[in-house]
Amino acid sequence: MLALASSTFHLDPLIYDLGLILCSAGVAALIFKRLKQPLVLGYLIAGFLAGSKFDYFPTVTDIKSVKVWAEIGIIFLLFSLGLEFSFKKLLKVGGTASVTAGTQIGGMLVLGYLCGTALGWKTMDSIFLAAMLAVSSTTIILKTFEELGVKTRRFAVNVLGSLIVQDILAIIILVLLSTIAVTQSISGIALVTVIVKLVFFLTLWFITGIFFIPSLLRYAGKLITEEMLLIIAIALCLVMVILAANVGFSPALGAFVMGSIIAETTKAEQIEHLLKPVKDLFGAVFFVSVGMLIDPVTLQHYAIPVLILTLVTIFGQSILATTGSLLSGMPLKQSVQSGVSFSQIGEFSFIIATLGASLGVTSDFLYPIIVAVSAVTTFTTPYLIKSGDHVAAFAERILPRKWIKNIERYSANAQSIRAQNDWHILLRKYFLHIALHASIIIAIVLLSEKFILPFAKDNSSLRFVVALGTLFAIAPFIYALGWHKTSEIQVQNLLNNKRYRGPIVMMVLFRFVLCVLLVGFLIDHFFSTLFAIILLGVFISLYLLFPRKLKSQYAKIERHFIHNLNEREIYMRNRSRSDLTPWDGHMTSFEIDPASDISGKTLEILKLRELFGVNIAYIKRADFVIPTPDKNEKLFPADEIFIIGTDEQIQRFSKFLEDHEVHPASTIADPDISLNQFVLKNETFIGKSIRDSKIREETSGIIVGIERRGNRTFNPESDMILEKNDILWIVGNRRKLIDMIESYRE
Known part of the structure; x- marks a missing residue:
């Protein structure tokens, strides 16, 4: 017992070094957090102190x-x-x-x-x-x-x-x-x-x-x-x-x-x-x-x-x-x-x-x-x-006025909504389609050659079976590469223009040629010329005899991939970005702290729009959403409020909330709320004020912006009169907005 008690334990240098590193990092983190400086800088200094270049501190050994x-x-x-x-x-x-x-x-x-x-x-x-x-x-x-x-x-x-x-x-x-x-x-x-x-x-x-x-x-x-x-x-x-x-x-x-x-x-x-x-x-x-x-x-x-x-x-x-x-x-x-x-x-x-x-x-x-x-x-x-x-303000002061005007004009043009033409859409989808399917086919062939073919060794029959199995594996993707239709709408539109008919035909032919080359790639890695001809015949037979089966098999694979690709988006219920408006305005969210003294007060009492110029797009309370809340709606603890305003408005509002212990929320938007834009042409709304138009009541939405003859008004007052060809930006229930736009579209 005494011998056991007096024995010493050997401590691996790795444990000693890790302890020294973490102790140094922990102390540095506390100090730099207190100084409100980035922790990374503290870790670098802690490393210097624990390194071999500084002699007045314990040093890492290994x-x-x-x-x-x-x-x-x-x-x-x-x-x-x-x-x-x-x-x-x-x-x-x-x-x-x-x-x-x-x-x-x-x-x-x-x-x-x-x-x-x-x-x-x-x-x-x-x-x-x-x-x-x-x-x-x-x-x-x-x-x-x-x-x-x-x-x-x-x-x-x-x-x-x-x-x-x-x-x-x-x-x-x-x-x-x-x-x-x-x-x-x-x-x-x-x-x-x-x-x-x-x-x-x-x-x-x-x-x-x-x-x-x-x-x-x-x-x-x-x-x-x-x-x-x-x-x-x-x-x-x-x-x-x-x-x-x-x-x-x-x-x-x-x-x-x-x-x-x-x-x-x-x-x-x-x-x-x-x-x-x-x-x-x-x-x-x-x-x-x-x-x-x-x-x-x-x-x-x-x-x-x-x-x-x-x-x-x-x-x-x-x-x-x-x-x-x-x-x-x-x-x-x-x-x-x-x-x-x-x-x-x-x-x-x-x-x-x-x-x-x-x-x-x-x-x-x-x-x-x-x-x-x-x-x-x-x-x-x-x-x-x-x-x-301050740097931005300084730049605006020293730059020539002409430059600033040109920058504003360029920015306005760049931020305008511009649709891609059919040819650009077709090219993007075409090359993406080829890249994806060609990569899959080549990968399957190479994997089969590396991990399965060695078992066949010099046995020609087994090599043929392996190659045939590989051909069956790549068959749906060969079909998709050569025959699966993509961008049908764009192709139909472009075929009406003689200028694009030749390039489209060449694009179709290139896909067929690429299919033949990829099948040849498979054959070259497995067979002699005789077997190559046989396998090519099998490939042609597969397509001629089972086109629907190939199409069905590929559709099943494609559906599974797309479902997995969109799974998170569906799960997150398609949350939109906080950057919603076309100008300086955007949407962000805040959570009402349980200890906040604004809890229980109505929006009419708080006067958020009057004081800060912001709008509340909606309130998220537990599992349900209150779109465009009215003035009698109260704010309760743990409510998420979604605010629309400019940088300056939100900054002032954020300062107000900090004084009342309200914290920024982690989420930004809800799937049922979206921003929609449409040009006002219907007589139903023209000549009426925003309040009298009843758009808020019909769509559970708020007009957050109006563009009129190039001039933009953000968060317009409710008594503003609507005019023909006004561009309205409305945040509200997506389904109701779409229904209203469709019902009033001429």
Whole structure:
């Protein structure tokens, strides 16, 4: 017993190091939270203190193990980022965010490379520097928006949309950098090959994931506890990480892709909630590990480059993002507000720096320099975002009046509703159709060749059976690629124009030729010429004898995929964006705090419209919605009120609510409430005031905007007289609005 008591236990260095890292991170988090500074900056300083470059603090002993933890941190950061991303979201943010992000990243890539070259650094250092400076920090921007309470501001919509596009472009940059680092050269053919390979695998993974994963989570249903759901989510993430690594891509890409797939399921919010503590834990370890690489001696030696790159990041990102926003059609004020929000680098810069260091293609000084630039720009970000209004006002004062008029005119034209023509719609659907089905066919053939064909070895009969089975597997997709009709309305419209008949015929022929080539691709991987002819005959027979069966089978597959793809949207009841109106107005929501002294008061007593100029579109109370509440409606604890107003109106209203302990809500809109626009032509309403028109009573809606001869009135007064050709913007019950528009349309 005494011997046992006196024995000492051996503590693994990994446990000691993890304890030191988390203690340092915890203390730093408390201090920086108290100082109202970004936690990432605290983690970086904590890492510096725990690293080998600082002698007055306990030091991490096993750097190799810490790097493993940090790599896990990167995986969970990207997985969590993917959960917040949706491929549908990318389509919804549209051209505005794409132009902003594309202009910013493209410009910073050029600017970063020129800076590296001017500083006399080698080519690979300059390339990696350009990539590090190009991507802003999603984490820092989102945290800053939350802390400053500006997520309800209109410019934030453009910023958040641009961040989605940036994350996609950053993943592509990461993959391209891996190729450049391995080949040590920039080959146009090699880069095109990598991009094609990336698109192929992304398409394949997304289609397969959407087809199977929502079904898996749905069928498991009530059997899955929160613990099981977290384990399944992490398991799926790591499976995709392994797949990505095996085909030559970054593990971070696999984590991001799996996150974006799960983002389309009904369990996305629950998984994101369960994963948050895990992400925060490993994310802290990652940022602390980055801080360990800060070398004061190196920074002192490279103080001038750090200063130059910091200024390039702040001013370059801000100016390029502002330019991109202007090009996309955003007004000057919102463009400037968006621009200053992007003036930092963060997690992706660290990931890119880690990639360069791990592959041994970048110099040792580059990592600590980037960490220093990130730390400074992280610190300045909140102040720059706060100054957005003042910077915009300053820009309006110094710019020539003619420029401002041109910007306003360009913005108004860009924000007007423009329909795509039939030819553009047809082309988009045509190429998407080909890309999706060709990817599926090629993947099935390659998988069959790699995993099933080896069992046949040199047995010709078995090879024929495997090939025939593969042909049956791809038959529905071959049918869809060659014969499934797409864009029928657009095709019929375009056939009436002789100009488009030739191109449409060529497009149809190309699909047939591609089908033959893909069947030939299958045959080439399995057979000699004799068997090829036989298999081709089987393929033709299948189509001639069973066209309806093939069509039915494909329709079944397509229905299953579309159901899974739209499952979350149906589950979330098609929540609309907060950006509803065509001008500066938008909708946001607030939740009535149980302790608020406005609880129990009627809207007539509160006089929200008279005091702040805002309208209440509807109130969400428990499981039902009160559309366009009247003046006698009372507000109760836990009510969600949905407010329509401009940035300034909502800001004043938000301040009023803060004084009365009312908190912003997490949701934005309800499926039964939507914004609709129509031109007033019917005599029923013309010449009447808004109050006398009874539109509110008929549609349970509010007229939030009127456009008359180019002049716009937001939240018009109820005594405003309606005139012919007024463009009305009404928020209300979707079904009633549509019925009214249809019944009064001439």
